[in-house]
Structure formats: structure tokens, C-alpha cells
Amino acid sequence: MEKDLSRRERERLRQRQDMLDAALLLFSEKGYHNVSMQEIAEKAEFAIGTLYKFFQNKEDLYKTLHMELADKFHNALTKAIGEPEDEIQRLRNYVVAKGIVFQENAAVIRLYFAETRGASFNIKSGMDKALRERYKRFLLKGAHVFESGMKKGIFQRLADPYLLALALDNLCNAFLTLWLEEPEKHPYPEDPDEILNILFHGLLKS
Amino acid sequence: MEKDLSRRERERLRQRQDMLDAALLLFSEKGYHNVSMQEIAEKAEFAIGTLYKFFQNKEDLYKTLHMELADKFHNALTKAIGEPEDEIQRLRNYVVAKGIVFQENAAVIRLYFAETRGASFNIKSGMDKALRERYKRFLLKGAHVFESGMKKGIFQRLADPYLLALALDNLCNAFLTLWLEEPEKHPYPEDPDEILNILFHGLLKS
DNA sequence: ACAAAAAATGAATGACCATTCATAAAATGA
DNA sequence: TCATTTTATGAATGGTCATTCATTTTTTGT
Numbered sequence: 001m002e003k004d005l006s007r008r009e010r011e012r013l014r015q016r017q018d019m020l021d022a023a024l025l026l027f028s029e030k031g032y033h034n035v036s037m038q039e040i041a042e043k044a045e046f047a048i049g050t051l052y053k054f055f056q057n058k059e060d061l062y063k064t065l066h067m068e069l070a071d072k073f074h075n076a077l078t079k080a081i082g083e084p085e086d087e088i089q090r091l092r093n094y095v096v097a098k099g100i101v102f103q104e105n106a107a108v109i110r111l112y113f114a115e116t117r118g119a120s121f122n123i124k125s126g127m128d129k130a131l132r133e134r135y136k137r138f139l140l141k142g143a144h145v146f147e148s149g150m151k152k153g154i155f156q157r158l159a160d161p162y163l164l165a166l167a168l169d170n171l172c173n174a175f176l177t178l179w180l181e182e183p184e185k186h187p188y189p190e191d192p193d194e195i196l197n198i199l200f201h202g203l204l205k206s
Numbered sequence: 207m208e209k210d211l212s213r214r215e216r217e218r219l220r221q222r223q224d225m226l227d228a229a230l231l232l233f234s235e236k237g238y239h240n241v242s243m244q245e246i247a248e249k250a251e252f253a254i255g256t257l258y259k260f261f262q263n264k265e266d267l268y269k270t271l272h273m274e275l276a277d278k279f280h281n282a283l284t285k286a287i288g289e290p291e292d293e294i295q296r297l298r299n300y301v302v303a304k305g306i307v308f309q310e311n312a313a314v315i316r317l318y319f320a321e322t323r324g325a326s327f328n329i330k331s332g333m334d335k336a337l338r339e340r341y342k343r344f345l346l347k348g349a350h351v352f353e354s355g356m357k358k359g360i361f362q363r364l365a366d367p368y369l370l371a372l373a374l375d376n377l378c379n380a381f382l383t384l385w386l387e388e389p390e391k392h393p394y395p396e397d398p399d400e401i402l403n404i405l406f407h408g409l410l411k412s
Numbered sequence: 413a414c415a416a417a418a419a420a421t422g423a424a425t426g427a428c429c430a431t432t433c434a435t436a437a438a439a440t441g442a
Numbered sequence: 443t444c445a446t447t448t449t450a451t452g453a454a455t456g457g458t459c460a461t462t463c464a465t466t467t468t469t470t471g472t
Binding site: 214242243244254255258263264 | 458459460461462463469
């Protein structure tokens, strides 16, 4: 019954968690700068001063939140890919685990991915939607390329063409992310086939 | 000589562009909320009131900037993938074009990708670097799986294992992004092989 | 060169919000 | 029950900005 924490300590932890939960909800919805400490306090049903008993300041609150979420994700995925099974199965575990943590934390994800471009403006401006629509239309163009290649028999029907277009775009982004961080170590390939071959040639020796 | 714009109009356009340039530099470096109109005005060497002659308010300035950049990118990529060549070549064009716009606009990119997670906190806190390091280590784990599969002869040496790990992660992200936006239309696949097959089986009929 | 029009300026205004701290409420234990 | 300690409260403070607009400077046309 006692879990080595006193009633009071357990109570404090619950309070703290309530605050973090409220903050997460608000941050992920509106973005860091568009949420006031007042708001967080209200949503968590505490006075604002109480918030400051638990967190030094707003940034501390955010960092804590960010860290806890990152840990949660990281642990789930590390565990999944670390299971002592064969390579293919470990990749499967990873793919599945990633799906699960995402789906279980859909609200959260926006804090990671969509925060700025997402919340701070677009909530008001709605402009972001227009851009997303355009990106969608652009992907459709890519999908047509795959589709048409399939019709001609150049490509196999490996997956939905739209997905393939998205996959290729994200593949490029992956390379570019590496390049952004360490340009000399990970130059973006001169030869586009270095990227395309990942899609073109199967990894499995069949 | 006259390009159908008066001296004055051309002058105004240049001014406007100077303002946008200054804003881009600052936004991409520090994030929207951490840049004041005062700062932008100073960097562009105008009085703050002049800024408001050109842009209704801060959000308008940002949206304009965002829109112009998005247009530039979009046009370059659309053109690349639209050239009347065979499918494979069009994909190549796209991959190359994407590399070029990125590299030509490295400063800009952070406005798109890294803004919040990037600037607003991490500039001060440095926490973000720790997270990125951990992500790197995590990818290395994934890379080991690919590496080990290659050693066993299960996988072909298609690409650098680290890149493959990154590619797989981004592939999952692609699926999850779709799912986030339209969960019913694009469910995350039950079967992980739906994702993995894109890597496992080549698109090309060889 | 001069007056009228256009453009540029930046000090002043008002809102917003993080943070503090004097006070009130609750918990403790004798 | 009551005094003491611990915790919670939210009004008050101070700082930061976005935005405005009365004034100054520059341009234009005569």
C-alpha cells in the first residue's frame, strides 16, 4: 500500500501531473507562446502561484513536459527495436510500436511536429490549410508519376502511388535533415539515384 | 529600361524586399515570437512606422514571407517533376531540385522545420541538442539492425545502414502524418509489412 | 525657389503576461 | 481545541511589445 511515498508526496505528484497534463493540452493546441501561465493554472484548477511552487518558470514547465514525453517515446521505441529476435522482426516491432505511441498520444504529437507552423498562426489565419492543400495536390502530381510508371510496367505495384510519392518526399527530407545538421559529413548526394535506389531496389534478397 | 514600373514603384519594391529579407533572417534565427517589429525595422534600417506602411501588422508580415517562400519552393519542385521525360527521370529531377532549393535556402529552411523546437527555447536552453544526440544514438541502434541483417546476408547492401534507419523512421513518419490529418482515410497499417515492403521489395522490375 | 502632397519617423499608448509575495487557508501535532 | 507550520492564493508589479499618429523630412510639380 505504501510504495515508499507518503500520502502527501503522492498527492503532490498527482498535482504536478495534473499541471503537466493541462499544459500539454494547451501547448499542443495553441503553441508555447500563445498559452499563458494563467491559462494553464485555470485549466489545471490551481492558482497561478501554485504553478510556481512546482515549476520555476514557464520554460522550466515546458522543458519538463518536453523531456517526459521524449522519454516516454524513446523508451517505447528503444524497447521495441531491441527485442532479441531476428532483424526483420525487430523492424516490424519498431514500426508497430511507433504506430502505437503515436496513436496513443495523438494530442501530444502536435507539440513535437506542428507547434509553430501549426498553432501560433494558423489557428487564426487558416493560411496553413491552403498550403497543406497545395502540398497534397503536389503529392498527387508525384503519385501520377508512379501510377503512370506502373501502367507502363516500369514500376511494380508495391504500394499506393500517393504513399510512394509521400515516401519519396520524406526520404529526401531525411537526407536533407542530415545534411542540415552536418553538411560535410552527410552531403546531399550528387546522384539522385543514391536516394531513389532505396525505393527502386529491394532490401531483401528474395 | 522602364519595365512598366515607375522609379518610385521600383524603389518601394526594393524597400519591401529589404524588409522581408531582414525579417526572414531574424525569424529563422530566433523564431516568430522572439523577434520584435522594432528589431526587424532596425535590421532593415527603417523606422518602425515605415514597416507598418508596408505590412498591416506582424502576422501579415510573417504570412507574406511564408507565402513567398512556399511559392518559390513549390514552383521549383513542380517544374522539376513536371518535365516531359520518362518517369524515372522525372523522379530524378525532383530529387535533384529538392536538394538544390534546400541548399540554396539553408537559412530559410529553419523557418519551416526547426522554428519552435529550434529557436524559441533551444537557443537558451541547449536542451534540444541533448535530444538530438539521443535520437542519433537511437538511429544507430536501428542502423545496427540493418548492418547485422546485411552481415547475415538477409539484406542487400543497398545503402548505408544509418541512412536506412533514418529512411525507415521517416517512412513511418510519412504514414503517421497522413494518419494525423485524416485518420479514417489513411489508417496506420495494422500490418507493419505494408510499410516495410516499400524498403524490402524494389519498385523496379529488374 | 516655394508650396502642396507624399512618405518617413519614433515617442507615446495600451495590452498582455511572467513572476513575486503579502495574505489566507489548510494541515499538523500536542 | 489551538498554536504553529506548511501550502495555496491571486492581486500587484514590472517589463516587453505591437500598433498608432502627430510631427518632421523628402519629393513633386510649378
